[in-house]
Amino acid sequence: MSAISAWFNGLITDITLWFDGFAADFHTVFIEKDRYEQMLTGLLNTLKITAGALLIGIVIGIVVAAVRSSYDKNKESLKQHGGVGYCLLAFFNFICKVYLTVIRGTPVVVQLMISYFLIFASVKDGVPVGIFAFGINSGAYVAEIFRGGIMSVDNGQFEAGRSLGFNYIQTMWYIVIPQMFKSVLPTLCNEFIALLKETSVAGYVGVMELTKAGNSIAGVTYNYFLPLMTVAAAYLIIVMILSWLVGKLERRLRVSER
Amino acid sequence: MNGNTLIQVKGLCKYYNGGKIKALDGVDIDIHGGEVVVVIGPSGSGKSTLLRSLNLLELPTAGEIVFDGVNISDKKVNINVHRQKMGMVFQHFNLFPHMTVLDNMTIAPVRLLKTPKAQAEQQAMELLSRVGLADRARNYPSQLSGGQKQRVAIVRALCMKPEVMLFDEPTSALDPEMVGEVLEVMKRLAAEGMTMAVVTHEMGFAREVGCRVVFMDGGKIIEQGTPADIFDNPQSPRLKEFLSKVL
Ligand SMILES: Nc1ncnc2c1ncn2[C@@H]1O[C@H](COP(=O)(O)OP(=O)(O)OP(=O)(O)O)[C@@H](O)[C@H]1O
Ligand SMILES: [Mg+2]
Numbered sequence: 001m002s003a004i005s006a007w008f009n010g011l012i013t014d015i016t017l018w019f020d021g022f023a024a025d026f027h028t029v030f031i032e033k034d035r036y037e038q039m040l041t042g043l044l045n046t047l048k049i050t051a052g053a054l055l056i057g058i059v060i061g062i063v064v065a066a067v068r069s070s071y072d073k074n075k076e077s078l079k080q081h082g083g084v085g086y087c088l089l090a091f092f093n094f095i096c097k098v099y100l101t102v103i104r105g106t107p108v109v110v111q112l113m114i115s116y117f118l119i120f121a122s123v124k125d126g127v128p129v130g131i132f133a134f135g136i137n138s139g140a141y142v143a144e145i146f147r148g149g150i151m152s153v154d155n156g157q158f159e160a161g162r163s164l165g166f167n168y169i170q171t172m173w174y175i176v177i178p179q180m181f182k183s184v185l186p187t188l189c190n191e192f193i194a195l196l197k198e199t200s201v202a203g204y205v206g207v208m209e210l211t212k213a214g215n216s217i218a219g220v221t222y223n224y225f226l227p228l229m230t231v232a233a234a235y236l237i238i239v240m241i242l243s244w245l246v247g248k249l250e251r252r253l254r255v256s257e258r
Numbered sequence: 259m260n261g262n263t264l265i266q267v268k269g270l271c272k273y274y275n276g277g278k279i280k281a282l283d284g285v286d287i288d289i290h291g292g293e294v295v296v297v298i299g300p301s302g303s304g305k306s307t308l309l310r311s312l313n314l315l316e317l318p319t320a321g322e323i324v325f326d327g328v329n330i331s332d333k334k335v336n337i338n339v340h341r342q343k344m345g346m347v348f349q350h351f352n353l354f355p356h357m358t359v360l361d362n363m364t365i366a367p368v369r370l371l372k373t374p375k376a377q378a379e380q381q382a383m384e385l386l387s388r389v390g391l392a393d394r395a396r397n398y399p400s401q402l403s404g405g406q407k408q409r410v411a412i413v414r415a416l417c418m419k420p421e422v423m424l425f426d427e428p429t430s431a432l433d434p435e436m437v438g439e440v441l442e443v444m445k446r447l448a449a450e451g452m453t454m455a456v457v458t459h460e461m462g463f464a465r466e467v468g469c470r471v472v473f474m475d476g477g478k479i480i481e482q483g484t485p486a487d488i489f490d491n492p493q494s495p496r497l498k499e500f501l502s503k504v505l
Contacts, residue, residue, distance in 0.1 A: 077317050154352075156348060156350055156352040157352060157354065159315055159346075159348070159352065160346075160348065160352035160353075160354070161354075162315065162338075162341065163313055163315065163341060163344070163345075163346035163415075164341070164342070164365075164366040164370070164414075164415070164418060165338050165339070165341040165342030165366060165370050165418065166338070166366070166369070166370065167338045170369065174365060174369065175354055178356050179354075179355065179356050182356070
């Protein structure tokens with residue numbers, strides 16, 4: 001009987017000690033010197049960079065995909081018609097190809113450092129530079145996703161639109177792009193998740209983002225477990241929320257066709 | 259309108275692969291208002307190319323297409339305006355899968371003709387009930403049978419109040435039991451005086467509804483005439499051979 005109660009008392013003491021230790025760690029890591037603020041700043045900067053880059057990436061992606069696929073679709077007829085239109089489109093198509101090759105052929109950290117230390121050397125705030133660099137980078141991948149989506153829409157859809165009297169842009173906008181969007185949604189979601197995680201290298205140019213915040217707290221408190229687990233959990237939760245939202249959107253789009 | 263030349267095709271050529279393939283090799287044809295012209299011929303003879311050249315879905319290599327007195331093959335002409343007056347029906351329907359039947363029908367009049375939405379919907383509903391599909395207005399294309407899809411495609415084109423309807427093998431992708439319902443709609447359209455150009459393998463339809471039957475082979479018009487001329491009294495050996503295979 002007494003053996004059991006001794007064991008039980010010991011257990012209680014262990015748990016209490018563990019809690020005390022945890023509370024002390026928690027205090028050092030988050031409360032002391034208001035370090036939680038650093039973590040929140042990091043989270044906010046990560047979200048800012050991701051959201052901003054996403055927006056830029058989508059805009060660039062649409063423009064580049066539009067140029068590339070209209071060149072592919074129209075080059076035969078434009079060649080026949082000749083003239084300025086063809087030259088202009090061929091020129092823009094070439095620019096887009098160079099952009100895609102360069103951006104997809106170099107590491108994003110290098111692009112980020114080039115942006116920060118060379119292009120925007122005078123800008124001291126790394127967040128807008130991060131938004132720029134990650135936006136330009138993401139644009140290249142989003143463009144190829146969109147182009148694949150446009151190509152996957154049956155050409156008959158395009159012809160039906162044109163035969164009703166819609167011009168090229170109207171046909172794209174009302175008929176092709178809505179169908180493309182649905183087919184690219186899952187791939188686009190993957191790209192956004194990748195982007196979110198990639199922003200963790202923004203610490204290289206001194207941006208206090210989530211990963212850097214965790215790392216620097218760990219550095220000063222000598223406690224690696226809590227900060228890094230918190231950082232990992234934060235990324236995981238954002239990704240899960242994002243996937244859930246996209247899943248919901250996808251289901252909504254699918255329901256509209258049943 | 260009836261009797262006037264609505265479409266005039268002059269010396270139409272369409273070459274592919276730098277002239278190696280002559281899909282159209284000097285085609286001249288006039289289509290008059292109210293006329294039903296049926297184009298027949300073996301596979302690869304250029305029927306689709308001819309039809310698709312009429313609304314410039316294919317750009318001619320040479321030759322002219324005059325529609326309503328305007329040379330629409332001229333580069334300076336805004337083809338979009340003229341396409342609004344030329345309805346087209348495709349072999350594979352090409353309905354917009356992300357829109358309801360009603361939206362499929364109203365998008366062009368609303369966006370292009372600036373018809374008020376309510377009015378466009380009312381007009382669409384009238385057309386739908388004429389083809390027996392009024393109860394399908396809120397459905398999506400994926401929920402329709404092939405025959406129903408093609409009937410919707412026909413009335414979608416009619417919503418733009420076209421002056422001519424172009425049909426490229428409208429029944430070729432349909433199960434046999436659905437061919438009749440689509441041909442029925444086309445027959446009614448012809449009876450109402452619509453100008454039609456129809457590429458088809460349905461010789462019964464050609465004979466019954468066609469004002470003129472055009473036989474093509476090798477990118478050229480080989481022979482044309484009334485259904486009786488073509489089917490009962492063919493002249494050229496190639497037409498005779500073709501008919502012996504399909505009839
Ligand atoms: N985009 C293209 N590139 C190369 N050749 C083509 C192209 N489109 C059509 N052709 C060729 O042009 C010729 C005429 O084709 P078209 O589609 O007009 O024939 P068709 O009479 O409609 O045949 P079908 O009854 O099989 O539909 C064919 O030899 C075809 O291979
Ligand atoms: Mg054909």
